[in-house]
Amino acid sequence: MAQRKDIDGSVSVPTFYGKELRWKREAAGMSLEAFLKGSFYGKTYLSDIERGERRMPIELARHADQVLGTDGYFERHCEDVRRARRTGHAEYYEKALEAERYANAIEVWAPTVFPGLLQTSHYARAVVRATHPLSLDEEVEEKVSARVARAHLFEQDHRTPSYWAILHESLITDAILPPSEMAEQLNRIVELAARRRIITQIMLRKGGPHPFMSGTGMIMTFPDAPPLFYTESLHSGDTIDDPALVAQYRRSYDLLRAVALSPEASLAMIRTAAEDYLNGEQPDRLE
Template sequence: MARRKDIDGSMSVPTFYGKELRWKREAAGLSLEGLLEGSFYGKSYLSDIEHGERRMPLDLARHVDRVLGTDQFFERHCEDVRRARRGPHAAYFEKVLEAERHAESIEEWCPSTFPGLLQTAAYARTLVRSAHPYARDEQVEEKVQARLARARLFEDDHAIPEYWAILHESLLLDPIVSPQQMAEQLEGIVELAERRRITPQIVPRKCGAYPLMASPITVMTFPDAPPLLYIEASYSGDTIDDPALVQQYRKAYDRLRAAALSPKASLARIKAAAGDYRHGEQPDRLE
């Protein structure tokens, strides 16, 4: 029989939850596959939960409680894990926060703001403050730092997703931060592109009608799971995994990509705009 180790009170909620799951599974004499028998989840998924790296879906928690006879322990506490994992992020963003860490590719279309994964602290702080005007400074800073932390996925050489961001030209021309802060925002994008971490493209202001004109979206693909679509509004967001609908959006995204400037021309445009802001000038509009 498995011997239970002393609990480290300093460990995080997801880590504690995962260790408890592993101890109960091993005490029952079950392998990962044995515990999952009769569910729709794979071995690597459960292993990630045991290591505190993934949330426990409610249906899987109920399955585990039933197999292990744990009196709804894992069902009752899976929401605690979800809250701990998302931190200061909005509840509706929970699935995206986890999914982007396991994604093989991430494709974003951003018509009105730079995507969270590419935002500098100054830019993120301005957006958070505009969305939460009565929040305390420490609450705002907590949200900003949580957003910046997401960009660490570009620094892990073993797990960097293929990241594609299509941006509207207006993001370069209508700044919401100071010229110097805008220069830093654009230079950050250039730096990531030149390190081959991301591929940005620009949709010109005068390109006419184009797909997804008013719909910012994120499409993520995975090596071991179906693709996921995320659509966000100001104070809400929705993740969609319906194959037909995801496919429809992906086709629209491909058409949008065809309407944008090439990656090379887009990067040159972003560089030029960054230089203009750095010198206190307003970038020229594409004609």
């Protein structure tokens, strides 16, 4: 039997928290499976928490306090762990950022900007500078590097999630970059689709009313945890885990997917638009 690897609790707040959880669980003589009985989480999820690789959801912290008799310890310190955030990302995105690394499927509605996982460095830089006009160059580059680094998900076959993005037509026709850089951004999407890493659909302006006319949306599903829905506005975001609400968002997303263009037609339009930008032309509409 392989020797169990100890956890260095001095590395970070999450690893300290995770080490304490494993110590309490093992002191109670409970296996991962026994500890999780009555929860909606899998043992891989719990093991990741104990190693400090994932944050503990508040409902699982309450479950830990109940089964271990720890008098609210894990619920009280759950917020401290959540605040131990990584640099380069907004605090409100932390839960979704961590979740995307473990998702089986990610489905996105992008009405105003390309999703972060699909952005080139030029596009990310333009968005960050527009959103944070007073930020110093080094602060901008930190955010850009952190955003672009997330795309490593598409390079790891064993961890690559199923990724579906519905993009509004205006993202392609209303350029925020010079033509050559817009072509690069669109060709990034074409390249990912060609490698079977993503599926894209376009929602045309003339598509009429649809369920997601207000707000962005991202649904994430997991092999060992309940699904999440994330929505974002200018300087805030909300990660929703209530099963009934997530189910409503799921129905709305499925209706949106039904009225968007097919993946094949959408990809052909993106490819044509990229060629237009390379030729110094800007497409007015995708018809």
